[in-house]
Amino acid sequence: MSQPLFGLVPAGQPVIVTPTETPTPNTFLYAIPTTKAAFSHIVIFLLPGIVLPEGSAAAIYLVTPAAPGQAAPNSRFLGGVGTGKESAIFKIGSGGQGQGGQENVVLGISLEPAESVAARMAEMSSATATGAGALVPVSAAADQRLGPSTLVLAQRIIKNAFNFLASFSGTAGQVEVVPLKAFEDWWRKFESKLRTDPGFLERDD
Incomplete structure (x- = not known):
């Protein structure tokens, strides 16, 4: 050759x-x-x-x-x-x-x-x-401690907001609307819950 x-x-x-x-x-x-x-x-x-x-x-x-x-x-x-x-x-x-x-x-x-x-x-x-070639090997236990993905967290935030705001919805003509004050109330309660229980979004309740 x-x-x-x-x-x-x-x-x-x-x-x-x-x-x-x-x-x-x-x-x-x-x-x-x-x-x-x-x-x-x-x-x-x-x-x-x-x-x-x-x-x-x-x-x-x-x-x-x-x-x-x-x-x-x-x-x-x-x-x-x-x-x-x-x-x-x-x-x-x-x-x-x-x-x-x-x-x-x-x-x-x-x-x-x-x-x-x-x-x-x-x-x-x-x-x-298996992590043997990694600069910092990741054990199975450490992998299990990783939190949910950003997408999952976003979905849970949206679900939390929807469940709270659904009871405040009304109609304006043929359009369903939610008062701005209801959203402000949800955000205030959401922030308060994050402070008292930072990990609640990581639990799939």
Whole structure:
């Protein structure tokens, strides 16, 4: 596979199609300079007309320098692209600065079995959904303490007002009206109840 397979577009930079290095026929490294423009997101896509070998997908990695005592650099799985998902956007970090003082961000793309790539992507999605990948994990108990949505609160305020004002309604010709004083009375009582029982709207009474 001598022809370029992938296009990479770091945010705010031109498209890149030629790998910096090709360690094996199925692995590609892209060293992207950050000296001209730092970036935190990158789009990776299959070039037009490219079809990956059957049963394979492209696994995307962020490659960082080896820690002291390590022989090989570290790689963090970011996701994948392939048949049915020909492009994706990846967050690579804060500001896209080179890792460990490097002036380049290094991305690796590896052709691997599609089932393996899909399984790792599913694991990532599951970890994010449970809060494992969040900056501040949210426990189930904390989630249960979250109040109702803004829409629900608005509906309950309207319901409270309607129930109070309905008994004051009258007609002016063929139009049903409510005296302004009745609305003022409702608002005064509503404010008073909020002060004495701030959580009453959160209860679905």
